[in-house]
Amino acid sequence: MRSYVPAYDLRVPATLEEALALIAESGGSWRPFAGGTDLMVLLEAGKLPQTRYVSLRGLDALTGVIVSKDEIVVRALTTYAEIRGHDELAREFPLLGAAARETGGIATQNRGTIGGNIANASPAADTPPALLAYDASLDLVSVRGIRRVPMLFQHNPSEPVGIWLELREDHRGLFARGRLIPEVARGRELLSLLRAGAIDGLSIGFRTSKARIDPKTRIRRIYAVDLWEISIVTFPMMDLARIAPGQTGRRKARLDRSLEAAISVFKL
Numbered sequence: 001m002r003s004y005v006p007a008y009d010l011r012v013p014a015t016l017e018e019a020l021a022l023i024a025e026s027g028g029s030w031r032p033f034a035g036g037t038d039l040m041v042l043l044e045a046g047k048l049p050q051t052r053y054v055s056l057r058g059l060d061a062l063t064g065v066i067v068s069k070d071e072i073v074v075r076a077l078t079t080y081a082e083i084r085g086h087d088e089l090a091r092e093f094p095l096l097g098a099a100a101r102e103t104g105g106i107a108t109q110n111r112g113t114i115g116g117n118i119a120n121a122s123p124a125a126d127t128p129p130a131l132l133a134y135d136a137s138l139d140l141v142s143v144r145g146i147r148r149v150p151m152l153f154q155h156n157p158s159e160p161v162g163i164w165l166e167l168r169e170d171h172r173g174l175f176a177r178g179r180l181i182p183e184v185a186r187g188r189e190l191l192s193l194l195r196a197g198a199i200d201g202l203s204i205g206f207r208t209s210k211a212r213i214d215p216k217t218r219i220r221r222i223y224a225v226d227l228w229e230i231s232i233v234t235f236p237m238m239d240l241a242r243i244a245p246g247q248t249g250r251r252k253a254r255l256d257r258s259l260e261a262a263i264s265v266f267k268l
Ligand SMILES: Cc1cc2nc3c(=O)[nH]c(=O)nc-3n(C[C@H](O)[C@H](O)[C@H](O)COP(=O)(O)OP(=O)(O)OC[C@H]3O[C@@H](n4cnc5c(N)ncnc54)[C@H](O)[C@@H]3O)c2cc1C
Pocket: 031, 032, 033, 034, 035, 036, 037, 038, 039, 040, 041, 056, 076, 077, 102, 103, 104, 105, 108, 111, 112, 113, 114, 115, 116, 117, 118, 119, 120, 124, 125, 126, 127
C-alpha cells in the first residue's frame, strides 16, 4: 500500500465550456479525468506525474448515445456498461458490444469510458479496433469548438456545400468521406453534376506550418501543414485527387436507396 500521495488538484467544472477553457488556458497542465480506470492504476503505481485534473464526469455534452437516421453518436463519457446495454449499438455494431464485454470486469465496465479508452491510446485497447472496422469518425472538441474541415466549392469560402464526415490516411493518401447538403442550391447542383460525371475533382486548401527553402536550389520543401478545407473542383492540382462514388458505413442498405448515398464516398 502506498503511504505517500503527493498533492493532486481535481477541478469539477459544471459545463464542457468551463472544462475546455481550463484545459486551454493552462497550456496543457490540466488533464481530463473521466472514469479514472487508467489514471488510478498509474496513481497506485506511483507513476502519475501530472498533478492537475479536470473531472469530466457528469458533463451533459459528453454523455449519452445519440441515435439519428444517418449515424449513432457515442459520446466520450459512455461507459462499457452503457455500450453493452444499448440495443441499437448491439444490433448495428456488435463488435463494439463484444469489445465492451471483454474489457476488464464489471467494476471497470461501470467506470471506464470509450473516450478514455481512445485517448489513452494503448496498443492493447479493445474499442479502437471495432471503431476502425466500422469506419467510425472522431469529433475533437476544444475551446474553438468541434474541429471540422469545411467542404467548399472551388475553394470559395462563401460556398460551403456539405460536410466531411471522416478524414484519414490510407495507402493512397488522404481519404475523405463526406455528404453534400441538398438543401443548399450549389450542393444540389453538385449532386447532379457528380451523377452526370461532369465534375469529380478534389483539392485541399492548407496553411503551411513547417517549410524550408533550400538556399541553393530555391526549392521549397513543406514538412507540415494544417488542413484548412477540402473543395470539390473542376481542375484538381493533383490529377489523382478524385471523387469516387459509392458508400460504406452503417445502414448501407437504407442509404443505398437515397440520392445522397450515390456520392457519399469521396477519395482524394
Ligand atoms: C482492471 C482493469 C482492466 C482493464 N481491462 C481493459 C481491457 O480489457 N481492454 C481495454 O481496452 N482497456 C482495459 N482497461 C483500461 C481502461 O479501463 C480503459 O482504457 C478505459 O476506457 C479508460 O477510460 P477512463 O474513463 O477510465 O479514462 P481515465 O482513466 O479517466 O483517463 C485515461 C486517459 O484518457 C484521458 N481522457 C479521458 N477521457 C478523455 C476525453 N474525453 N478526452 C480527452 N482525454 C480523455 C485522460 O486524461 C487520461 O490520459 C482496464 C483497466 C483496468 C483498471
